[in-house]
Amino acid sequence: GNSVTQMEGPVTLSEEAFLTINCTYTATGYPSLFWYVQYPGEGLQLLLKATKADDKGSNKGFEATYRKETTSFHLEKGSVQVSDSAVYFCARADTGRRALTFGSGTRLQVQP
Amino acid sequence: EAGVVQSPRYKIIEKKQPVAFWCNPISGHNTLYWYLQNLGQGPELLIRYENEEAVDDSQLPKDRFSAERLKGVDSTLKIQPAELGDSAVYLCASSPGGLAGSYEQYFGPGTRLTVT
Numbered sequence: 001g002n003s004v005t006q007m008e009g010p011v012t013l014s015e016e017a018f019l020t021i022n023c024t025y026t027a028t029g030y031p032s033l034f035w036y037v038q039y040p041g042e043g044l045q046l047l048l049k050a051t052k053a054d055d056k057g058s059n060k061g062f063e064a065t066y067r068k069e070t071t072s073f074h075l076e077k078g079s080v081q082v083s084d085s086a087v088y089f090c091a092r093a094d095t096g097r098r099a100l101t102f103g104s105g106t107r108l109q110v111q112p
Numbered sequence: 113e114a115g116v117v118q119s120p121r122y123k124i125i126e127k128k129q130p131v132a133f134w135c136n137p138i139s140g141h142n143t144l145y146w147y148l149q150n151l152g153q154g155p156e157l158l159i160r161y162e163n164e165e166a167v168d169d170s171q172l173p174k175d176r177f178s179a180e181r182l183k184g185v186d187s188t189l190k191i192q193p194a195e196l197g198d199s200a201v202y203l204c205a206s207s208p209g210g211l212a213g214s215y216e217q218y219f220g221p222g223t224r225l226t227v228t
Contacts, residue, residue: 004154032215043116043203043221044155089154093215098207099145099168100217102154 002026006090006103013080013110021075021106023064023090031092033057033066033073034100038087047075047088080110114138116220118204124226130192133223135204137185143209144181145217146189149201161187162209191225199227 007022025033032051036044048057053068062077073090090103117136125131137144142163147155158177160168163184172179176195181187191198201224205217 034216036219041221044205044219046216046218049216091154098143098209098215099157099160100155100215102156104152104154 002028002031002092002094002101004090004092004101004103006088006106009087009105009107011106011108013108015082015110015112016079017110019075019077019080019084019108021088021090021108023073023075023103024071025073025090025092026071030068031094033064034091034093035062035064035073035075036089036091036102038089038105040086044089080108082110082112084108085110116204116206116218118202118220118223120223121221122224122226124228125194127196127227128193130190131194131225132188132190133202133204133225135187135189135220137187137204137206138218141206141208141218142184143207144187145205145207146179146187147203147205147219149203149222151200155203158189194225194227196227199225201225 003026005024034049035047037047038044048059050057050066056065064073064075087105087107089105091100144161146158149155159172161181179189201222203222204220207217
């Protein structure tokens with residue numbers, strides 16, 4: 001079935017460090033891909049998306065590029081802030097079911 | 113614009129008791145989802161509504177879980193009777209939906225259920 005695999009956390013970085021959170025998906029069809037962020041005590045918020053190969057989604061300094069050849073959608077940010085501390089979820093849209101399949105989440109902790 | 117509203121935010125009940133969760137989606141969103149999120153995991157779909165019709169309930173444990181969206185707006189998810197393993201966060205999400213609708217989903221804050 002469709003699945004999404006994320007790197008395990010927690011990822012601990014110092015402020016202003018470079019961030020990469022890896023995400024790969026099963027290559028069934030051409031799904032839309034998403035990154036959601038969940039801050040402590042809050043619901044999931046859409047961070048960015050890409051709907052076709054080579055698309056780059058970006059928001060709030062975060063970027064991710066839809067790589068069909070490697071079935072990946074890695075999340076990157078050039079300089080993280082303490083306020084970026086949260087859990088990040090990679091997800092793919094299942095076209096037929098119109099539902100999202102999520103990875104297990106990666107906790108990011110940014111230290112001042 | 114108001115986001116997805118859920119209530120209650122927290123609920124503690126004893127096992128074998130019933131519980132209900134309520135969701136009000138973003139205005140105009142035809143598609144409504146209920147997801148289950150276990151601790152340390154990503155959300156998993158329980159049921160999807162297109163307007164008032166449940167079009168995907170294959171992951172809903174129908175022996176104890178039920179849901180409704182009578183007028184195609186608000187929705188209620190019920191568990192009766194609750195079991196210890198039902199302790200989790202129940203998330204509601206909505207999407208514009210439709211044939212040309214976006215796959216983007218907007219989530220509410222969730223209801224954290226603790227069954228003792």
